[in-house]
Amino acid sequence: MTGFLTLTGKRALITGGTQGAGAATVALFRDLGAQVLTSARTQPADLPPEIFVAADLTRVQGCETLAEAVQSRMGGVDIIVHMLGGSTAPGGGFAALGEAEWQAELNLNLLPAVRLDRALVPGMVAQGSGVVIHVTSIQRLLPLPEATTGYASAKAALSVYSKSLSKEVAPKGVRVVRVAPGWIETEASVRLAERLAVEAGTDLAGGKQMIMQSLGGIPLGRPSTPAEVANLIAFLASDRAGSITGTEYVIDGGTVPTA
Structure with missing residues (x-):
C-alpha cells in the first residue's frame, strides 16, 4: 500500500474531544480529511461550532442528543472513538467509595459508550462497515488501590464489553478495537x-x-503525549488497519510489566 494515511470521506464521532488526547485526536482526524463531530458539556472558545454538540454524556438524554446530532448533521457515522473518561472519586481506598461515587465512575467511563454504540452501531451494521474504538486504560491491569479502584473497574468493564461487541459485529463488517493509554x-x-x-x-x-x-x-x-495517542487511534481507525479487530493496543511507555 502506498501513499499517506488518510481518513478522507469518513464521518467520525469523537467523544471527549475538547481537551488532552481527545482534542489531539479531533485535530488529527480533521487534518486527515475526516468529517468530525465531538462533544462536551460546554463548548471551548477555539472549537468551530459546526463540529461541536453540547451534551452531558453521563446522562441518558445527553447520549440521545449526541446520537441524534450524528444522524442529522452527518447522516450516520463510519468511526466512533470513545475518548470520554476520567475520575472524580476521592482517595482513601475502597471504603471511601459510596454508591454515588461508584455510579459516577460507571456513568462517565462505561455507560456513555454502551448507550452511543446501542444507538449508532446498528447503522454501521446496516452499511456493512465501521470502526469503533474504545479508549480504556492500563489502570484495568494496574489499579492504584488508594485512588483508582472505581475508575479502573469501570475501564475493565468497558474492555470486556468492547471485546464482546467485537465478536458480535465483526462478521457484519464492523471492527471494534481498544486503546489503553498509560500516563498521558x-x-x-x-x-x-x-x-x-x-x-x-x-x-x-x-x-x-x-x-x-x-x-x-x-x-x-x-x-506519552496526546499526539502519540492520537496517531495510534488514527491508524486503527483507518483502512490500513482493515484486519485488526477485537484486540487492545497499549500505549504506556512500557509501564505494564507483562506482555
Missing part, C-alpha cells in the same frame, strides 16, 4: 505534577517522577 502528559496531568511538586518541596520534574513512581515506573522515562 495532558494539561491536567501537568497541573497534578505541579501540585505534587509543591507539596513535596520539589520542582516540576520531581513531580513528574512522583507520578511515574506511583505507576511502578515508566521504562521509556516519560509519559
Whole structure:
C-alpha cells in the first residue's frame, strides 16, 4: 500500500474531544480529511461550532442528543472513538467509595459508550462497515488501590464489553478495537505534577517522577503525549488497519510489566 494515511470521506464521532488526547485526536482526524463531530458539556472558545454538540454524556438524554446530532448533521457515522473518561472519586481506598461515587465512575467511563454504540452501531451494521474504538486504560491491569479502584473497574468493564461487541459485529463488517493509554502528559496531568511538586518541596520534574513512581515506573522515562495517542487511534481507525479487530493496543511507555 502506498501513499499517506488518510481518513478522507469518513464521518467520525469523537467523544471527549475538547481537551488532552481527545482534542489531539479531533485535530488529527480533521487534518486527515475526516468529517468530525465531538462533544462536551460546554463548548471551548477555539472549537468551530459546526463540529461541536453540547451534551452531558453521563446522562441518558445527553447520549440521545449526541446520537441524534450524528444522524442529522452527518447522516450516520463510519468511526466512533470513545475518548470520554476520567475520575472524580476521592482517595482513601475502597471504603471511601459510596454508591454515588461508584455510579459516577460507571456513568462517565462505561455507560456513555454502551448507550452511543446501542444507538449508532446498528447503522454501521446496516452499511456493512465501521470502526469503533474504545479508549480504556492500563489502570484495568494496574489499579492504584488508594485512588483508582472505581475508575479502573469501570475501564475493565468497558474492555470486556468492547471485546464482546467485537465478536458480535465483526462478521457484519464492523471492527471494534481498544486503546489503553498509560500516563498521558495532558494539561491536567501537568497541573497534578505541579501540585505534587509543591507539596513535596520539589520542582516540576520531581513531580513528574512522583507520578511515574506511583505507576511502578515508566521504562521509556516519560509519559506519552496526546499526539502519540492520537496517531495510534488514527491508524486503527483507518483502512490500513482493515484486519485488526477485537484486540487492545497499549500505549504506556512500557509501564505494564507483562506482555
